Each structure stands twice: as C-alpha cells, then as structure tokens.
C-alpha cells in the first residue's frame with residue numbers, strides 16, 4: 120500500500136509508492152556521450168582559459184595557472200555572484216533587492232578529464248575535500264558573506280555544462296531559503312524533543328535497515344521520506360554543525376565513504392546523473408547553530424523527472440521504498456582492494 124511520509128527536516132511530504140518497487144534495472148538512464156578532452160578549459164595546459172586560480176593543491180613547487188596541480192579552484196567564468204557589485208540594496212515596498220556580492224567558484228577535482236567521484240583515488244578525494252574546507256574557511260573571513268552552498272552536478276541532466284569532473288560553490292550575502300528551512304526544522308525538533316533531528320535520523324535508519332554503510336565517523340543512509348529513488352544522506356556520527364571543523368582522520372574517512380557511495384551508484388546505474396549538496400551551518404556566528412543543526416550531504420540521483428503533480432503540490436511520488444534502495448546499494452559489489 121502506498122504510504123505518505125513526512126520529511127521533518129524540510130516539511131515536505133512524499134508518497135512511497137512501494138508496490139511499484141522499482142529496482143535499478145527498471146530505470147532507463149540516458150548516459151552522456153563523452154566528448155573527450157579536446158578544448159577542455161579544465162584540462163592541464165588550458166589554465167589560461169579560466170580566471171586566475173584562487174587555490175591549487177598538488178605536490179612540489181609550481182607557478183600559479185600552469186600544469187602540475189592535482190585539484191584547482193577557479194572563479195566561474197560566468198559567475199552567478201561575484202566579489203564586486205555596485206548595485207544598491209533596498210527592501211521597502213513590493214520590491215526587495217540585495218547587493219549581489221558573493222563568490223562562484225569551480226573546484227576542478229582532478230587533472231584527469233575522465234575521472235569521477237567513484238573512480239578518484241582515495242588521496243585525490245581527500246585533497247578535494249581539503250580544498251573545499253580551505254575555501255569555506257577563507258570565505259568565512261568575509262563578514263558580508265552569510266552562506267556557502269557547495270554542490271556537484273554530475274551529468275548533463277543534473278546541470279553539468281562541462282564534462283570534466285568538477286564541483287562548485289556559491290557564496291551568498293543571505294542565508295538561502297532551503298538552509299533557513301532546515302535550521303528552523305532542526306530548531307523546532309530540538310525544542311520539542313530536546314534532541315537533534317539528524318542524530319535521531321541516524322538511529323532510526325539503523326533500526327529500520329536503511330543504512331547503506333557505516334564507518335568509524337560517518338553513516339550513509341536512505342532517508343525515511345526519500346523524495347526520489349535512491350536518495351542518500353551522508354551524516355557525520357559526531358554531532359557538529361560545521362563541515363570545516365572535520366579532523367584529518369574524519370576527512371580521510373569521508374573521502375572513502377563518499378567515493379564508495381558514488382561507486383555503488385555508478386555500478387548500479389551505469390554512471391547516472393546526480394546532484395550532491397552540502398548542507399552546512401551559515402558562515403557567520405560560528406557555534407550558534409551547533410546545538411540543533413548537524414551538517415550533512417544529500418545525494419539525489421536524477422533517475423526520474425518531477426512532473427505536474429510534484430511541481431504543483433510539492434508532494435513527491437517515489438516508486439522505490441528507501442528500505443529497498445538501501446538494501447540494493449548495500450549489495451553492490453565494489454572491489455575491496457582498488458575501491459573500483
């Protein structure tokens with residue numbers, strides 16, 4: 120029987136149409152045709168085709184904006200927001216405008232055009248996460264910036280316009296509505312239960328068999344009210360609001376668990392498009408959300424297309440119960456030695 124489930128962290132409702140029981144082979148995923156490395160602005164040797172780098176990682180000495188990097192962060196050539204804006208802010212009457220100060224950066228994950236989150240080496244993945252943490256710390260120092268949204272669009276359907284593997288970040292002078300909503304939901308739950316909703320989400324996932332993998336410091340799970348098939352949450356088991364407070368050991372652990380999760384999806388769905396989002400505390404006033412907010416990653420595979428009912432009502436229909444999705448993902452075989 121279909122069930123209506125509520126997501127307490129976003130107040131959205133989901134219909135789990137579990138009698139449809141859709142498994143990986145039931146989804147027809149259009150795999151992108153690879154165009155290759157020719158004329159790719161993110162490949163080594165093409166550094167002059169991007170704005171000057173703001174951060175690069177790798178071994179040994181090198182001159183900025185030349186090859187030899189392993190992770191490279193550059194401002195987006197067509198930024199949604201940037202460091203300069205002369206536009207005025209106003210908010211009286213029916214029109215509200217805020218000066219469009221911010222940042223929009225691309226994190227080129229690897230010098231290898233064809234590598235992916237699932238096939239990067241463990242060390243490569245650690246460097247990507249370290250680069251992100253370093254950018255969050257740097258942007259936090261600018262008091263005008265309120266939030267950094269880190270995200271990855273994998274595949275054309277998920278919004279990636281360049282195929283060379285990359286993540287992005289957009290720093291905004293406001294706290295985005297989705298982040299506000301999660302903070303409010305977390306606060307509301309804390310007031311009612313005196314506990315963190317995400318800590319409870321981990322505990323319930325263990326009880327209900329919705330854990331995909333649990334490591335020393337992280338839990339990967341399919342949430343109770345998954346909006347789309349094979350939706351996954353990655354939560355640190357240590358309650359903390361700040362992504363950039365991860366220890367070296369936790370970064371290593373997250374790199375491994377994230378890589379294995381994406382590899383499971385790549386094997387099960389033959390490199391499906393997906394969106395991965397970092398949900399972290401606002402930048403300013405560190406510590407003030409820590410009691411009730413718990414940072415996490417949300418991965419949304421793009422296997423289905425939201426249609427009229429979803430767009431009109433805000434209620435999602437999910438044909439794969441998260442209990443089944445977690446089991447399917449757990450059973451995907453990854454080579455233990457290569458991680459591939």
Ligand SMILES: [Zn+2]
Nearest residue numbers: 159162232283
């Ligand atoms: Zn490339």
Ligand SMILES: [Zn+2]
Nearest residue numbers: 315318358413
């Ligand atoms: Zn928590």
Ligand SMILES: [Zn+2]
Nearest residue numbers: 301398415417
């Ligand atoms: Zn979230």
